[in-house]
Amino acid sequence: MSRLFARFLAAALFISDALGKSVTGVFKSEVARLQNGQYITKFMFGGDSGRLVCRLDNAALAVEHEARLLLFPDMDLDGLSCDEKLARAQFTIHLKHDEHNQTVPRQSSPTLWHVLYADRYTCQDVVTLPSHPDVQYTILMFNPDSAGNPLDHFSSEEAGLHSFYFLLLLAYFVASCIYVQPLYQALRKGGPMHTVLRVLTVALGLQGLSALCNYVHLARYSRDGVGFPLVGSLAELWDMIAQVSMLYMLLSLCMGWTLSRRKPQSRPLQWEQTPTSTAVAAGVVIAQGVLLLWEQYSAADSEHHSFHTQRSLPALLLLLLRLTLALVLASVLYQITSTERSTLKRDFYLSFTKGCFLWFLCHPVLVFVSSIFNEHQREKVVTIGVILCQSISVVVLYQLFLSRSLYWEVSSLSSVSLPLTMSRTNQRGRY
Known part of the structure; x- marks a missing residue:
C-alpha cells in the first residue's frame, strides 16, 4: 500500500506536462x-x-x-x-x-x-x-x-484562469489583513471551538497556497507556454491536503449523528475520538485521498488544475463519494430537526449543514451544470465555481463557530449537545 501511495504521489508531483503549449x-x-x-x-x-x-x-x-x-x-x-x-x-x-x-x-x-x-x-x-x-x-x-x-500561449479553455487566481489572491490578502488578528486571538484563547478553527485555518491556508502556486505557474506559462509544472503539481497537492483535512473535520463533527441512531440527539455535533468514529472518519478520508491521487494520476496528461471535468473512473467515484456523504448528512439532519424544539439549536444545525452541503455538493453539481456550457468553458466553470463555493463554505463555518451570539448560546443550553462545550473545558475562569 505504501509503495502504491508513493507511486501516485510521485506521479502527481513530478510528471512533466506532456501537453504543454x-x-x-x-x-x-x-x-x-x-x-x-x-x-x-x-x-x-x-x-x-x-x-x-x-x-x-x-x-x-x-x-x-x-x-x-x-x-x-x-x-x-x-x-x-x-x-x-x-x-x-x-x-x-x-x-x-x-x-x-x-x-x-x-x-x-x-x-x-x-x-x-x-x-x-x-x-x-x-x-x-x-x-x-x-x-x-x-x-x-x-x-x-x-x-x-x-x-x-493559453488554450481557449484556460483563458481567464490567470486573472481569476490573481483576483483570488487579492481577496485572500485583503481578508487576511482584516481578520488575521481577531482569528489569531481566538486561536490563542483556545476554548470550545479551538480545534475546529484550527482545522479551518489550515484548510484555508492550504487553499491560499494552492492558489499562489497556480498563479505562479500560469504567470510563467503565459510567457513561455510551459510554466513551472512542478509548481502546478504542488498546487494540486496542497489542495488535496486541504480537501482531506476538511473532510476529516466534518466527519469527526458529524460522527455523533451517524453513529447514534438510537439516541440521535444525545451527541448531535460532537467531535468524536472513539476508536469506532476515528476508524470510520479515517477510512473515508483515506478513500478520498486515494481517489484524489488516482484522479491526478489519470489526468497527468492534462493541465494543472485542482478540479477536472473528465469522466474518468476515479473522478466519478469521487463525485459519488461526495454525493453519498451529503445524503447521509441530509438524512440525519432531518431526524434531528424534526424532533428539535429549540429554535436556536435548529438554526445552528441548519447553518452548519449549509456549510457542509456547500462543501460536499459544489463539485458534483458544477460538473453536472458544466455540461450545458460549451466545451471550452466547462473546465473554467468547474475550477472557478468549486474554489469559490468551498471558500464560501469555509466562511460560513468560520462565522458559525466564531459567533458569540449563536455557537456560545447554543453550547450553553446543554453540556451534552455540542462539542467541547463550556461545561466540558477546564478553563471556565477564562470565560
Missing part, C-alpha cells in the same frame, strides 16, 4: 508506425486565427523522411486503416525547413485540435526503418491576444 521532443518513426501517427499534443484554438510554429534541428533529415505534421479537429478515428486515418487530417504541414509557421483559419467557435507526426515509414510496415538519428523538434501554439496578435 510549448512542446519539445523527438519525432520517432518507430512510434509513428506503431501508433499510426505519433501523437504530439493538443491545443484549443480560439475563434480567431491561431498559429502553430514548428522548429527542427535537422531539416535535411526531415525532408529525407518526408516528415509532416497532421492537425485533426477530432480524434475519433477508431476502425480506420493507417492511410485512412492520415487522410482525415484537416491540415498537413510538410516539414522541409528549419522553422514552419502555420495559421489556423478562423473557426466559428473554439475548437480542440490534435497534432500528430507521420513520415514515409508510418504506413509502410514492410519497409525497414533507417538507422538515422531521430529529429528533434520544438512546437509552439498561440491564440490571439487582446490586441488580436497570435502571441497568447
Whole structure:
C-alpha cells in the first residue's frame, strides 16, 4: 500500500506536462508506425486565427523522411486503416525547413485540435526503418491576444484562469489583513471551538497556497507556454491536503449523528475520538485521498488544475463519494430537526449543514451544470465555481463557530449537545 501511495504521489508531483503549449521532443518513426501517427499534443484554438510554429534541428533529415505534421479537429478515428486515418487530417504541414509557421483559419467557435507526426515509414510496415538519428523538434501554439496578435500561449479553455487566481489572491490578502488578528486571538484563547478553527485555518491556508502556486505557474506559462509544472503539481497537492483535512473535520463533527441512531440527539455535533468514529472518519478520508491521487494520476496528461471535468473512473467515484456523504448528512439532519424544539439549536444545525452541503455538493453539481456550457468553458466553470463555493463554505463555518451570539448560546443550553462545550473545558475562569 505504501509503495502504491508513493507511486501516485510521485506521479502527481513530478510528471512533466506532456501537453504543454510549448512542446519539445523527438519525432520517432518507430512510434509513428506503431501508433499510426505519433501523437504530439493538443491545443484549443480560439475563434480567431491561431498559429502553430514548428522548429527542427535537422531539416535535411526531415525532408529525407518526408516528415509532416497532421492537425485533426477530432480524434475519433477508431476502425480506420493507417492511410485512412492520415487522410482525415484537416491540415498537413510538410516539414522541409528549419522553422514552419502555420495559421489556423478562423473557426466559428473554439475548437480542440490534435497534432500528430507521420513520415514515409508510418504506413509502410514492410519497409525497414533507417538507422538515422531521430529529429528533434520544438512546437509552439498561440491564440490571439487582446490586441488580436497570435502571441497568447493559453488554450481557449484556460483563458481567464490567470486573472481569476490573481483576483483570488487579492481577496485572500485583503481578508487576511482584516481578520488575521481577531482569528489569531481566538486561536490563542483556545476554548470550545479551538480545534475546529484550527482545522479551518489550515484548510484555508492550504487553499491560499494552492492558489499562489497556480498563479505562479500560469504567470510563467503565459510567457513561455510551459510554466513551472512542478509548481502546478504542488498546487494540486496542497489542495488535496486541504480537501482531506476538511473532510476529516466534518466527519469527526458529524460522527455523533451517524453513529447514534438510537439516541440521535444525545451527541448531535460532537467531535468524536472513539476508536469506532476515528476508524470510520479515517477510512473515508483515506478513500478520498486515494481517489484524489488516482484522479491526478489519470489526468497527468492534462493541465494543472485542482478540479477536472473528465469522466474518468476515479473522478466519478469521487463525485459519488461526495454525493453519498451529503445524503447521509441530509438524512440525519432531518431526524434531528424534526424532533428539535429549540429554535436556536435548529438554526445552528441548519447553518452548519449549509456549510457542509456547500462543501460536499459544489463539485458534483458544477460538473453536472458544466455540461450545458460549451466545451471550452466547462473546465473554467468547474475550477472557478468549486474554489469559490468551498471558500464560501469555509466562511460560513468560520462565522458559525466564531459567533458569540449563536455557537456560545447554543453550547450553553446543554453540556451534552455540542462539542467541547463550556461545561466540558477546564478553563471556565477564562470565560
